[in-house]
Amino acid sequence: MVSTVRDNLVAAGVRLLEGGGVSALSARSVATEAGTSTMALYTHFGGMTGLLDAVAVDVFARFTEALTEVAPTDDPVADFLMMGLAYHRFALANPQRYQLIFGAAAPASISRFRADITETGSATNRAEWAASFGALHGAVHRMMAAGRIRRDDELAVAGRLWSINHGAVMLEMAGFFGHEGHGLVHILGPLIIDTLVGMGDDRDAATLSMQTVVARLG
Incomplete structure (x- = not known):
């Protein structure tokens, strides 16, 4: 009880x-x-601080589950793109939850657990919140290990790719990309492909990975 x-x-x-x-x-x-x-x-x-903490733990758990629910394949770029799609879907389907964990106006009781990934290697100093960034870091490691993108600071690259997703999501939430999937099709998808190519992936290979994701969803 x-x-x-x-x-x-x-x-x-x-x-x-x-x-x-x-x-x-x-x-x-x-x-x-x-x-x-x-x-x-x-x-x-x-009190309410403790409840907000528990709500944040619940939101992070559901967010991490969304990012990791698809089993890895032999195409790490396609897997990364699937994760990005899951990120996008979660944020747009749960805007207030997303704002709680990643928004600039989150309560101090939540934002105080955020950490500088360039120094700490994690987006938070709370272990039960860290799995979501860990999933992204793992995806970046796999893409580098497979030779799809060039070797670099894995945490920094994860931060760069996260920044792209977060920025696109926030602008779409604000209504700048319409409400019919335009943000995903015309903005975020092409931007991610261009970024991966800039990081060393072959454009044809990156496009094929994107087509693999579309086929999985079909």
Whole structure:
């Protein structure tokens, strides 16, 4: 029963977050949404900071699951592109969750766990949040090991590729690329291919990897 109440509070927090952003979260609103009392929230989380932390853990877990749900193949570039597509889909389908973990206006209780990847090797100093960047780092390592892109600082390259995805996603969320997949087809997809070619991949090989992804989705 204890875990059920806790899980219900986290689920309620996630629903309110997606419906109205972080500002929709309060001890009273979460307790009401979960069908319990504010005392239960303080008992299980010590307050809203603890609940926000638990919500962030839940969001990161779902995000990482989305990035890693497709089994690796013998084409590391196609696998990376599939991961990028999963990233894009998660962000557009769950904009408030995405903003919570990666947005500039995230609460201080969340943003304080962010880390400089160029110095620490991870995007966060919280182990349970780090798996998502670890998945991207792993994809970059595989592309380099296969000779598809040139050897370089793996963490820096992962950061560069993340920057492209994040920037495109944020602009699409803001409505600059339309709402019919234009951002993916006309902006992000071609930009990623151009970037991979600039990093050393053969354009025909990169295009074939993209076609492989399209075939997987078909």
